[in-house]
Amino acid sequence: MVPGRLLVAACLLAACSEPGGARPAAPADPVTPAGEVGAGPAEANPPTSCAGERDEAAALRCWVRLLAGPGCAGRDNGSPGGAAARAAIVAGLQAYGLEVAGETGTFEQPLPRGANVLARVPGRDPARAGEHVVLAAHYDHLGELGGVVYPGADDNASGVAVALAVARRLLADPPARSVLLAAFDAEEPPDYRTPAMGSNYFVAHPTIAREQLVAVVCLDLLGGDLWPGYRSPLYVMGRETFARPPVPALADDPRLPVRAMHLRLVEDLPHGRQAFSDHGAFFAGEIPSLFVSTGRSPHYHQPSDAPDTLQYDKLLAAVSAVEAHVRVLADMPDRPAWGRDQPVRAADAAVLAELLAAGLGEGGGPGTDEFAGLARARLQADLARARALASAGHEPSEAEAREIVQISLRAQCLLAVDSEMPPAACLLL
Numbered sequence: 001m002v003p004g005r006l007l008v009a010a011c012l013l014a015a016c017s018e019p020g021g022a023r024p025a026a027p028a029d030p031v032t033p034a035g036e037v038g039a040g041p042a043e044a045n046p047p048t049s050c051a052g053e054r055d056e057a058a059a060l061r062c063w064v065r066l067l068a069g070p071g072c073a074g075r076d077n078g079s080p081g082g083a084a085a086r087a088a089i090v091a092g093l094q095a096y097g098l099e100v101a102g103e104t105g106t107f108e109q110p111l112p113r114g115a116n117v118l119a120r121v122p123g124r125d126p127a128r129a130g131e132h133v134v135l136a137a138h139y140d141h142l143g144e145l146g147g148v149v150y151p152g153a154d155d156n157a158s159g160v161a162v163a164l165a166v167a168r169r170l171l172a173d174p175p176a177r178s179v180l181l182a183a184f185d186a187e188e189p190p191d192y193r194t195p196a197m198g199s200n201y202f203v204a205h206p207t208i209a210r211e212q213l214v215a216v217v218c219l220d221l222l223g224g225d226l227w228p229g230y231r232s233p234l235y236v237m238g239r240e241t242f243a244r245p246p247v248p249a250l251a252d253d254p255r256l257p258v259r260a261m262h263l264r265l266v267e268d269l270p271h272g273r274q275a276f277s278d279h280g281a282f283f284a285g286e287i288p289s290l291f292v293s294t295g296r297s298p299h300y301h302q303p304s305d306a307p308d309t310l311q312y313d314k315l316l317a318a319v320s321a322v323e324a325h326v327r328v329l330a331d332m333p334d335r336p337a338w339g340r341d342q343p344v345r346a347a348d349a350a351v352l353a354e355l356l357a358a359g360l361g362e363g364g365g366p367g368t369d370e371f372a373g374l375a376r377a378r379l380q381a382d383l384a385r386a387r388a389l390a391s392a393g394h395e396p397s398e399a400e401a402r403e404i405v406q407i408s409l410r411a412q413c414l415l416a417v418d419s420e421m422p423p424a425a426c427l428l429l
């Protein structure tokens with residue numbers, strides 16, 4: 001994933017605005033030997049298979065430990081570590097009993113570098129089983145840079161683990177439509193936003209007829225927190241892309257609050273709109289798209305993105321939230337349709353205000369240092385404006401929608417590491 005700490009701030013940089021953006025530079029100090037994790041010791045006895053793990057919570061942890069373990073060496077696409085991760089996922093799909101959906105009767109779709117992994121949960125309704133909801137999560141990461149392994153536990157072993165758990169639930173009780181599980185490769189640089197990116201390649205060369213792809217639910221970064229001590233919500237972005245938005249009935253879960261958010265709040269950058277994960281190829285093709293994430297933690301694209309940094313109770317709660325959204329889409333009486341009008345709502349301003357208030361430490365919560373100093377006065381004004389727009393009693397005009405987007409981008413930029421965007425530059429947005 002290439003978004004900022006809320007979701008996309010790193011790509012406010014010009015370097016990320018171009019296809020095939022550069023990989024992050026390897027840290028100069030300290031240098032960690034290959035096979036170890038920069039923030040701590042390598043995990044003892046990582047699993048080599050998770051296919052036989054029946055307990056859901058244990059399976060989530062197992063998949064993260066396996067994919068972010070030394071045997072996968074950071075899962076760079078086209079590398080032996082990437083191939084090891086792919087083989088483990090395929091073995092899991094075979095053990096779970098999913099149908100093959102790749103090329104030539106396999107689970108795989110070869111790419112210029114690496115391969116997508118594709119599997120199918122057949123729908124129960126013969127009249128709708130030919131239509132497919134895509135459940136996507138990329139499995140590649142950065143691999144090894146400068147002799148340092150980037151394990152990629154949150155980015156995106158967490159998303160793959162949740163997708164596999166949801167697939168197992170769907171197999172036990174299939175929805176009306178079929179569900180295509182897509183573990184995409186080549187999401188990270190240098191293939192990001194190029195034809196070789198796994199999701200771009202799949203949409204251009206689908207293994208299932210293009211007209212049978214009715215929606216996508218894309219998972220990326222599901223196990224971290226935006227800053228230490230803050231319980232980041234699960235942001236479900238893109239409901240506005242549906243003519244009939246999917247709004248499942250979700251019980252309040254203190255482990256993982258769920259918040260809907262407009263994609264514009266994370267994708268309308270100063271140089272133009274830009275998607276930051278695998279939903280982008282589907283969005284460009286006007287296939288209704290959900291992007292689901294808890295956002296970028298301080299370990300994003302760092303050697304410290306290790307299994308022991310994740311919140312596994314959040315991952316377990318995310319399984320239920322994602323399953324609920326997939327089932328709504330797969331069981332809708334009518335085919336999910338592209339929403340032509342996609343207005344920013346007052347509710348989007350309210351979600352943004354909640355984030356700003358948390359970051360500023362309102363109510364005695366653990367705020368973030370990124371919102372202190374020179375930024376504090378600006379963000380306090382932004383918070384007041386977001387609250388005013390949320391409670392105005394009418395939906396925002398386009399000019400007000402642009403204000404909401406600008407406030408969001410400013411906050412995201414400040415949450416990025418200073419080497420990516422100096423705080424003073426963020427305040428100019």
